[in-house]
Amino acid sequence: APGQRLLCWEEVGKGQFLSRGTPGPEPVAPMGSSMEAPAMLEELPPGAAPGKGAHELFGYVGIEAVLDQMRVKTMKTGFEFNIMVVGQSGLGKSTMVNTLFKSKVSRKASQPGQEERIPKTVQLQSVTHVIEEKGVKMKLTVTDTPGFGDQINNENCWDPIIKYINEQYERYLREEILITRKRKIPDTRVHGCVYFVPPTGHWLRPLDLEFMRRLSKIVNVVPVIAKADTLTLEERAEFKQRIQQDLKAHAISVYPQEDFDEDPDDRLLNNVIREKIPFAVVGADQEHQVNGRRVTPGCTLTWVGALPTATSPQPALSCLAVENPMHCEFPMLRDLLIRSHLQDLKDITHNVHYESYRVRRLNESNRVALSPANGLPGKDEDDSNL
Template sequence: MEEQALREQLPRDGPSISTGDRQLFGYVGIDAVLDQMRIKTMKTGFEFNIMVVGQSGLGKSTMVNTLFKSKISRKSTGTGYEERIPKTVHLLSVTHIVEEKGVKMKLTVTDTPGFGDQINNQNCWEPIVEFINEQYERYLREEILINRKRKIPDTRVHACVYFVPPTGHWLRPLDLEFMWRLSKITNVVPVIARADTLTLEERAEFKQKIQKDLKAHGIHVYPQVDFDEDPDDRLLNDKIREKIPFAVVGADKEHQVNGKKVLGRKTKWGIIEVENPAHCEFPLLRDLLIRSHLQDLKDITHNVHYEQYRVRRLNESNQASKGGQCLALSAVNGEPESHL
């Protein structure tokens, strides 16, 4: 009796054929592909690129350091390391190799000069839009080569963190315009910057106003409902959408709290710990970017944003060749008409 039960559990040779709900043969072993995928990713590693955008003085450069100094890469930067952040004048990319349990990630964060200092902020998004498109262009040029690399270096921006000033009012026309343009070409993750300057009630109220404003202007930030592939994703993402924009605080200095070193900001109310979910939503931002949605951000960049760029560029090249012009893929930015 026992022996027969055991035999029924054992895998049989040959494939499993299922007719409706009924499984005719036993275990086939398809799940072994998961191990193969894991080993392959461990060997090759992967690239992930984030960009920070927003007006000057909102804490973008600090946040880049916070990300690198927070738990994702404490080891690679070392502790007690202090540095004065120079004012960012050019787009500046910093890359760290983060390794965990044998998996290697090449994490690049691009810091951008703040805008809003000038009297005239017209077209201040141009260098940033150009940078994002340039990375698509680079990828495309590698991809259309006859002898192409097995693994194309990926510098495309997978997530663009947009810093909203903590005014507590509505979004400014400049922020709306900027985010609208960015959301057409990349995954935009808005955050309320310097959230320690707002009370918890103010943060919640501001968050709702921003959500309303984005909806009213048809600005689709990440994660977009249209791209949720299954009901489980939708449930999870609905929860995230309720919390976006995350109210974040950045800090690159460590303080002693209860005998432990924590990243935080000293205020008159005490130390605001940036990695403590009870103090601010930096941990939600880090988890979304690095833990829960990293692969999705990469997939959407490749399958949606890059695809749109590729189609547009190849159509343009075709048109040019029909008109007898040179087929060379010259850089274009296909600027959309102003939205507001």
């Protein structure tokens, strides 16, 4: 009917979106003008074809509303994040994970009272939790590697870890290439691997170098100096510099990789991060009584001054705040893994590491047919279906 549209305008805030309801008014031309389309407000670059390039809009369209749509959808469905911690026993891996997420999410916290024994071989153990903050749900999987580096002979102790990471890629690939696949494929791929370097104050051990050299090719590796409060500030700075020299000398590319910087802003931020890696961290997840008051979570106590004596049984105590950047670099690690680069970790896992694995496996399938029992093409089927 004249003066009506099938869809009308309903105002929401400063923007408008199409919805079903009462008809809206027809557009009215300004006095003294016709209803012809107005001229473009932005000149085209010389030689540019119409319709290409960014143009200035005539008014508010509502494109930015897609961000709100994505936020609402994410809050409804949640998202997945899978992290692996690797290092020798006693370096505070479980405590660090609990501190990162401010909850008991580590493997040890999920098995209270169980006696901890160092296994004879590397045994990977995963624990999954659903944590929620301000309406946003995250399915967090923490994979621990008890037994890594704890033996007299640690030759090839990284093989079970590499096998586990590739198994998760294989699981995702098998779901992805099914003819009828799930709308949302469960993602168990490892998005980040935090490697704990013992605070020796010297150079990286051959075990550290070989592990990071091999793992950095298939997963995002973030090295940290564990229990950094056992080093003085001078020792910590020298140790960090030696580690950076070792990584550069052996061409080991840890996260964030310089090759994957997408724009100048990312490069500036990542350059600052690369200068700080490896992060010198301290983990703590308990409250303490200090001078008659309870210290907030994320603090640990360290001795300062003289040790206890017969005449002075109470030594001076100082609070080492884990979240204080003047004390340690835990806030930088937390920001990297959660607040600023979490989605980038997932993107690089999918677009780089998983893609490399996928291409290699599909190339192999051209020579050796995959099993039809797993829903994949058999020998007689055309490999081009993959």
